[in-house]
Amino acid sequence: MSKYLMNKFIHYVNMNEAAEKEYKTAPRAFVAKWEKGEKLKFTPEEREALCNRDYAKLYGLGAHPFTLWSWTEAVWAHEISREELVRDYKEKTAKIGYPDFKT
Amino acid sequence: MARIVTIIGITHNPFMPRLFGRPNRPPGCAKVIERIDLMREKLKQAQPDVLIAIGNDHLHQFFMDNMPPFLIGKMDAYDGTFYDEIREFGLPPCRLPGDVELSDQIMEGLFDQGVDLAYSNELTIDHSIVVPLMFVRPETDIPIVPILTNCIAPPLPRPKRFYEVGRAIRAVVDALPTNKRIGVLVSGHLSLEIGGPRQFEGRLMDPEFDAKAIGWIANGDAQGAVNNCSFNQLKKSGNMTHGFLNFLMMMGVANASRASHAEGVDAGFPAVPFFSWDAKEGASV
Numbered sequence: 001m002s003k004y005l006m007n008k009f010i011h012y013v014n015m016n017e018a019a020e021k022e023y024k025t026a027p028r029a030f031v032a033k034w035e036k037g038e039k040l041k042f043t044p045e046e047r048e049a050l051c052n053r054d055y056a057k058l059y060g061l062g063a064h065p066f067t068l069w070s071w072t073e074a075v076w077a078h079e080i081s082r083e084e085l086v087r088d089y090k091e092k093t094a095k096i097g098y099p100d101f102k103t
Numbered sequence: 104m105a106r107i108v109t110i111i112g113i114t115h116n117p118f119m120p121r122l123f124g125r126p127n128r129p130p131g132c133a134k135v136i137e138r139i140d141l142m143r144e145k146l147k148q149a150q151p152d153v154l155i156a157i158g159n160d161h162l163h164q165f166f167m168d169n170m171p172p173f174l175i176g177k178m179d180a181y182d183g184t185f186y187d188e189i190r191e192f193g194l195p196p197c198r199l200p201g202d203v204e205l206s207d208q209i210m211e212g213l214f215d216q217g218v219d220l221a222y223s224n225e226l227t228i229d230h231s232i233v234v235p236l237m238f239v240r241p242e243t244d245i246p247i248v249p250i251l252t253n254c255i256a257p258p259l260p261r262p263k264r265f266y267e268v269g270r271a272i273r274a275v276v277d278a279l280p281t282n283k284r285i286g287v288l289v290s291g292h293l294s295l296e297i298g299g300p301r302q303f304e305g306r307l308m309d310p311e312f313d314a315k316a317i318g319w320i321a322n323g324d325a326q327g328a329v330n331n332c333s334f335n336q337l338k339k340s341g342n343m344t345h346g347f348l349n350f351l352m353m354m355g356v357a358n359a360s361r362a363s364h365a366e367g368v369d370a371g372f373p374a375v376p377f378f379s380w381d382a383k384e385g386a387s388v
Binding site: 004007008011014015016017059064065066067068069070073074086089090091093094096097098101102103 | 185256343
């Protein structure tokens with residue numbers, strides 16, 4: 001069920017402006033606070049990937065690609081150009097292939 | 104008796120409205136804009152009183168805590184788009200009028216047909232209906248009955264079911280005791296990848312699939328479409344190609360008749376679909 005929770009986190013941050021800002025400012029603290037309010041728990045690997053905004057890792061763990069890209073742009077666009085982000089995202093996900101994102 | 108005065112199938116590519124406004128838009132956009140104008144004119148000529156708007160939610164209102172295969176909106180008016188779509192695509196928030204009476208009639212009728220829709224009295228609509236309306240009815244003055252599908256969060260309803268639900272919608276509408284002129288606006292796409300290694304490439308994702316898909320719709324070949332659109336078959340053509348399933352529902356609404364217009368435009372990015380069934384004066388499509 002943690003794959004579902006990982007997607008829920010990505011979905012929540014992606015769709016809420018305040019959460020997006022708070023997460024971008026202090027990812028680790030925000031992940032810890034958000035998880036405390038949930039019944040389900042992340043695996044250590046998922047938690048670490050979320051704390052690091054590690055889109056390639058999350059892709060490999062089965063994050064939903066549609067929301068993951070939107071989220072990736074939202075949480076990285078202030079630090080890296082879109083062009084560079086698209087290039088890096090494509091390059092890294094190409095090495096992973098097409099993981100199952102069914103929850 | 105109600106009449107279906109037009110069926111239009113069109114892209115919901117959310118990047119397009121902003122792209123079209125740019126002075127340096129890609130050259131292929133001109134043909135897309137011309138086709139959008141054509142579809143807008145077809146809709147205008149058909150003079151619908153109400154639009155059944157079929158699309159798929161993109162993990163906005165739908166989420167995996169409570170995922171309906173198919174859902175109908177039952178509201179007097181709907182809010183359009185979400186925070187992330189305003190941020191990512193620059194879509195404008197909007198308010199779309201609804202026809203709650205027709206929503207109810209269609210839902211009750213579908214239950215009688217053996218189609219158990221979920222429903223919502225608090226539905227916000229994402230780009231799958233907002234973008235088509237921006238293209239073909241920017242006035243957003245025609246009330247809508249939104250029907251949303253799940254073609255994004257697997258497991259998905261089967262292709263056969265998309266088609267059957269379309270047939271059932273048609274049967275219900277044909278039997279409605281109303282003089283309303285009903286238009287059907289369906290959105291989806293051809294081969295497409297988002298969030299995977301092949302996203303944002305300046306080319307058609309899978310031209311072979313696109314050509315076959317256009318053929319199924321042009322020829323009313325529902326069986327061909329149903330046999331070739333399983334989850335695993337579609338994902339080979341791009342990880343989000345499943346948005347094509349909405350067009351199987353459209354084929355059902357058209358009772359698998361041949362389309363008047365069926366085309367996938369190559370504009371230098373994933374193919375842009377345009378379909379229509381045009382009614383003769385006084386008849387249903």
